[in-house]
Amino acid sequence: MSNVQQSFNAGQTQGQTQAKTEQVIQSTKDAANAARDKAENATQSAQESAQQGQEQTAGFLQQTGAQVKGMAQGAVESVKNTLGMNESK
Numbered sequence: 001m002s003n004v005q006q007s008f009n010a011g012q013t014q015g016q017t018q019a020k021t022e023q024v025i026q027s028t029k030d031a032a033n034a035a036r037d038k039a040e041n042a043t044q045s046a047q048e049s050a051q052q053g054q055e056q057t058a059g060f061l062q063q064t065g066a067q068v069k070g071m072a073q074g075a076v077e078s079v080k081n082t083l084g085m086n087e088s089k
Helices: 003-083
Strands: none
Touching: none
16 A cells, blocks of 8 residues: 555545544533423423412412311300300491
């Protein structure tokens, strides 16, 4: 094999190696970007779920508070009636 042919083959191999390296780098960047996007989506979803949970909890507590208040008022009226302290109109 002549020196010219060896130099040609070496250059060709170097070019192929460089192209393959660039492909691997790009593939790695693409995978990293996809992972980042997936993490961002998961974070957004978790935040939305937490917000929804807080809203549901607040509504439940408000409803429960209203029920307890109503029961307490009913108990007060019952005690007043039992003691004869209820105002008759």
